[in-house]
Amino acid sequence: MLQLSYIRENKEDVLKRLAIKNFKDAENIINSIIELDNNRKSAQRLADDVKAEANGLAKQIGELMKSGKKEEAETLKAKTADLKGKEKEFDETLKTIEQDIHKILVTVPNLPNITVPVGKTPEDNEVVNEHGAIPTLHAGATPHWELTTKYDLIDFELGVKLTGAGFPVYKGKGARLQRALINYFLDKATSKGYNEVQPPILVNADSGYGTGQLPDKEGQMYHCQVDDLYLIPTAEVPITNMYRDVILKESDLPIKNCGYTPCFRREAGSYGKDVRGLNRLHQFDKVEIVQIAHPDKSYEILENMREFVSSLLQELELPYRTLKLCGGDMSFGSALTYDLEVWSAAQGRWLEVSSVSNFETFQTNRLKCRYKDANGKTQLAHSLNGSALALPRIVASLLENNQTEAGIKIPKVLVPYTGFDMIN
């Protein structure tokens, strides 16, 4: 959620940057926010004045009662009756206006960083770098959904029987590979100073609002209606919400957490060939890194996080490229996002495996995650997160890229975790 004061004071800048995100009808929406805010101010003034008067009278009545001047007190009491009605009325007006502002404000996306490329579709994303040689496969090489069957690593049909499409069952070396990747990712993250946490994978609505999944992506989360809890679409939600309503010390920053969780996404509206095999699942595993940062340091930290994720892909010997997302392809809450994509050799295309974003104050404003600066003033911190990494597409490209006629080779760094160096 954007800060009202920023919108008020930087209207032109807000409009300019919302345009980069292709936010429709921005001018009307911003104007109505500013107008409502002006109404709010005058409404509060009225309400405050009435209350001040009522408070003053109540105090006088108290003093009169004490000194035994009952009659005088009664005359004053009569005067307060009128104020009471007004107080209620003004309070309600103020509340309504505040709700109206909030309702609109939560629909406005974050302002993109000034360096974000203009564009509408994924084709407009800027390729920052490409790393690693594209492998040439032997004749008869197949996509991962055939390899997983051939070596009995993942049973998609069995998942359909148990739950439905997009809930695969990992088996044998397939299951072991999952566990190996999770442990490897967590070990790398903790060695870089990230504190490992194991959060709940169901969260309440407050947490959903805190990180911006609600109300923007309501339909994308699984919702347990009986208890009004949501299955997390990413560990970002619980881990970032740990800092909801918290005032940190400046010296605490940056705070670095990582965590493994399963992630659940309804993926309403997705279909077609892109969803085959491991490409798009309803349940998948991911290790997430999250930082709460000082505003002056957040972009430096974003680069560090991107480099960390890159280093994982390099160690796994997977060809990858880095994209700087254009305004149209960025998520609702992000100010700047890098996507990292691995090359899927048998499918012949890039697969997104990580998204690293700086949210600046967009999440922390809603979260009320602040720190005290050197002058003792409370300031909003910046929040950042990134996947490090999401498993399914890593597995897909590992299987496809490393397939040989003799079997699938496991990258060296993973062997201590898997306990085998070949799937055959």
Add this chain to the structure above:
RNA sequence: GGAGAAAUGGCAGAGUGGUCGAUUGCGGCAGUCUUGAAAACUGUUGAACCGUGAGGUUCCUGGGGUUCGAAUCCCUAUUUCUCCGCCA
């Protein structure tokens, strides 16, 4: 699931209808002392909104109510604790 108790500032813990945004202690910050640190002493120390300012308003778990006036009384939700039951 049943019965009872409780929820106050970063933490601990007073406060049972008016002068309480809230005693006190710890912690934090600043100063005195010290070569420096510790100790001791002194001062200071919650958040949000409105206002150029003086100042005003709101917040004692959330929501509602009683009252001229609520941290304090009532209702309700949530959470925590204790006992019983059940259970990985």
